Amino acid sequence: MNPGVYETVEQWIPPKSRVLDLGTGDGAFLERLIRTRQISGEGVEKDAALVTRCMERGLVVHQGDISDGLDQHADGAFDFVLLLGTFQELVQPAEIVHEAFRVGRQVIISFSNFGHYRVRLQLLFRGRTPVTPSLPAPWFRTRNLHFLSVADFEWFCRDSGIREIRRAFFNRKSAVHYFPNLRAETAVCLLSSNGQPKA
């Protein structure tokens, strides 16, 4: 992922926030937020070896899948819930986002944009599920379950009563400011629920 994604998220999170990082990996970014933003936070990670790396960093970490990680927490336990890079891998993204808004006030999601022109061209000219630098695995080996675009994500937000407060887009080299659905490989969004009643 473009390091700009992490820099952007870091800027969006005010100092001393409470943060739950879903799919925290080896905990490097969570540790960075603790150091630079003095947040209090914890991670959720499925892979035991990565969980061990988080512990080495002195992080609070929960081994489990994302819905189990969310289920551990009381309503409103966090200011921010992060879902960076794993959104398109979720079996039931709508349920997870709903649950994330139970636990957190705001949710930050990043995902790979399937609307990127390189993807469109491959689909058009080769007639096959695209393999691109940002979607490097073939369809039978990718962990991605959903292939969504920036426009699709906007649709999802409208449909779910979620407001996109801030957005940023990146390709491998830099930030993307114009025509993101065509030019961005990665999108990151800061979301707030429209105060819809909790189901």
Added chain:
Amino acid sequence: MASNQANLPGDLQDQLVAGHQSPLGVTQTTTVALPGFITQSGFKFEAVEVNYQTLGTLAPARDNAILICHGLSGNAHVAGTNAQTGRPGWWDFHVGPGKAIDTDKFFVIATNALGGCNGTTGPGSINPHTGSPFGADFPRVTIGDMVQLQAKLLDHLGIETLFAVVGASMGGMQALAWAVDFPGRLRVCVPIATCTAHNAMQIAFNEIGRCAIVTDPDWNGGNYSEARFPAHGLAVARMVGHVTYLSELAMARKFGRRRQSEAADARQFSIESYLHHQGNSFVKRFDPNSYLCLTRAIDEFDLFEGAAAEEILGRVRARFLVISFTSDWLYPPAQSRELVRLLKRAGLAASYINLDSEYGHDSFLIENPPFADVLRHFLNGEHGLKAPKPATLAGGGNLK
């Protein structure tokens, strides 16, 4: 043990593992008599003896002490070779120089639990009022009593605050009781393969063991002698217990349907022979009254005792690492996950890992590198955080 089992993982408590040598060499335990101890049930001991072991050095800042709490059949001899038995301590795989609980870095304290039979006052101890062993007259003790006694030992040793309390199974219950009963005296709590209260199945297995003991013809109401000792009952109790510590897969791999001998008159299954061996060797080192006393304490343990979990956990300040094992059906991972959920919902910092291991409840007793890594990295990571800094991580009750 049969040689065909030598390449399979084993524990140091009940079997010698081929080639295992303790890097600590011979280590000792010490017994100290602490005056005036009253159990939760109100029984007054004029003095209680505590058998304990220390390893490593207490740092000048006194911030590196780790208390290790043993399971049902453990003892204070946690690591190093026991000169009397020639055997390594029960957790020698994980405690020692450079090990998961690194004695070059941490000052380790291990005690034999109250009610046990390895040097700490228990049913086998002499009742000063009668001059003979307490036997069946030994008072009921609780996990809370065990913890109170450990705290008294720490007072005696001049240790105010522990860096960590680490315990598995019954020891995990003690670790949890420490966090609730002495919130200011520990920074980190590591309950392993344990629960906040036994469920019906866990009580049931203990009751089978107790039944085997008290129906032994030599039981004599608990006032047995060495000559007439309920060895058979105790052995059966251990056999049942041992099955619950293993997993179906581990037993299938280790024994399958193999026979111990091909001789036509002795075609015993290997698993039968193994259980008999476990039962018989246990009889030599354990007291039936202690077995009753400790299993009762475990069954009666309830961290919340009917109160709301948030209320009990509201006073807790420790940071937690909860560990379970995928194949542990005696203390299933769901119990640990529920504990973590309660801790988190009480605003406590709790890490959790469910380690993939096929060796059942015994997974913490055997050589188990992923488990050792988790323990090592967590303890080192937490110790690196230095004194509690509520502002940096989700500590204290500020996650509400």
